[in-house]
Amino acid sequence: MSESRISSYREEIVNGPIIKTFFKLGIPPLINQLIAVAYNVLDALWLSIYDDLAVSVPRQVWPVIFLFNAPMQALVTVGMSTISQYIGMKDYREASVSASKLLTMALSLGMALSISLFSLRSFIFSQVVRTPEEIVSWVMDYSAIMSVNILLTYIAFSYNTVLQAIGDTKRPAIINAFAISINTVLDPFLVLGIPPFPRMGVIGAAITDVIGSSISSISLNLLLRKYGLRAGITSLGGDWIKLSIKIGLPVFIMASMNSLAFIAQLRIVNAFGIIAVTAYSIGFIVADIADAALFGLVSASSIMIGQNLGAGNRNRAKEISLKASASVFSLLLLGVLIVYPLRIQIVRAFTEDPSIIGETDSFLNYLLPTLPFFGLFMIGMSAGRGSGRTLVPTILGIFRLWVVRIGMGYLLSLYIGVAGIWLSISLSNLLAGVAALIWLARGNWNRAVIKRGEFEVSTT
Numbered sequence: 339m340s341e342s343r344i345s346s347y348r349e350e351i352v353n354g355p356i357i358k359t360f361f362k363l364g365i366p367p368l369i370n371q372l373i374a375v376a377y378n379v380l381d382a383l384w385l386s387i388y389d390d391l392a393v394s395v396p397r398q399v400w401p402v403i404f405l406f407n408a409p410m411q412a413l414v415t416v417g418m419s420t421i422s423q424y425i426g427m428k429d430y431r432e433a434s435v436s437a438s439k440l441l442t443m444a445l446s447l448g449m450a451l452s453i454s455l456f457s458l459r460s461f462i463f464s465q466v467v468r469t470p471e472e473i474v475s476w477v478m479d480y481s482a483i484m485s486v487n488i489l490l491t492y493i494a495f496s497y498n499t500v501l502q503a504i505g506d507t508k509r510p511a512i513i514n515a516f517a518i519s520i521n522t523v524l525d526p527f528l529v530l531g532i533p534p535f536p537r538m539g540v541i542g543a544a545i546t547d548v549i550g551s552s553i554s555s556i557s558l559n560l561l562l563r564k565y566g567l568r569a570g571i572t573s574l575g576g577d578w579i580k581l582s583i584k585i586g587l588p589v590f591i592m593a594s595m596n597s598l599a600f601i602a603q604l605r606i607v608n609a610f611g612i613i614a615v616t617a618y619s620i621g622f623i624v625a626d627i628a629d630a631a632l633f634g635l636v637s638a639s640s641i642m643i644g645q646n647l648g649a650g651n652r653n654r655a656k657e658i659s660l661k662a663s664a665s666v667f668s669l670l671l672l673g674v675l676i677v678y679p680l681r682i683q684i685v686r687a688f689t690e691d692p693s694i695i696g697e698t699d700s701f702l703n704y705l706l707p708t709l710p711f712f713g714l715f716m717i718g719m720s721a722g723r724g725s726g727r728t729l730v731p732t733i734l735g736i737f738r739l740w741v742v743r744i745g746m747g748y749l750l751s752l753y754i755g756v757a758g759i760w761l762s763i764s765l766s767n768l769l770a771g772v773a774a775l776i777w778l779a780r781g782n783w784n785r786a787v788i789k790r791g792e793f794e795v796s797t798t
Contacts, residue, residue, distance in 0.1 A: 351641065360662055367510075373522075384543070460478065483544035502640075606747065624684050644724035738766045
């Protein structure tokens, strides 16, 4: 491993100015996220041109994809907390060991889950999700191709996690932005059938995702080698498995429960018909524009918290979490203020159906004002991932989705219709955000979970 380069990243993260370092680390993935959101918006636009109802297809499949990606969320947390804390300790050999174990587990799980989704998708979408008949054939085609993408996503995320834990967020962001740019260019050709490509609709949209993930996986692997880091296939060892269960099990439970909650929520929405389904899909596309800053910036706080805890800077780790919370809340509030007045014009880009426009506007009126609070919740999640203290964020996440979104949403929908679902989604963001901020400010989460020289392994 190129220790001098890694040490320079560490020095800035452990001793540099917090806000400056937070944005220096966070802006590259933020830009990458903005590009990803732009791709998702354009993808939805091409699908809406192909057919008004086709825009609903990805939103039917993605909650299921998230469920199959739940183990990956746990692995990312394990990798981020252990590798970043070893970097903070200047124990670069153990950081390499942890990277190899992360990749080994990611390959194994990714392959098994890719095959599982392909085999089970007919049962999932016909019996569990209860996809509306108008789009079920498209959903089956789209999910078949996206099952391949699961393996590629596991590989890409494992490489990306190692690089970010080191402190390099810029070059992985450039690689991912390049891959998404290729997706964006190819998308209208494959979806709409611009010569020389055939008109493929939702199948074309899925194929571009697979192409992008392939580019990311190969390029991130090449970048990792430049650091001299040999992240190969290795034995896992009992100690690593025990620690991974301790760190990752709460995240896996939360990610699984989150995904199941989104599937349950989707099933409730599906019961109100294709108008509600389409409004739900378009509404979240608009929300993605407003909270694009969120998913780019939260990774920076995980890196900074992990390395500072590894260096023994407990008070600085808590200060990072609170300053990150204030920054993310402010940026999301700005995003909402920009998007809210334009919401109808944005919705009209995807449909001219007045009933869909009206229902989507109702959804956004509930959802948009609470997005800054969702940002606070995500910083709480990020602090848990950086520190390895994931239990409390997991409990908050489960409460947010299963008690508020699903339980309250179902009951409210019985009395006030689909608006009850929109209201429960908004309340879940608000309550979870406030609770996460209290935990960050007063909780005893700012303690490292690993010790120097904890793992020994031979890498092949």
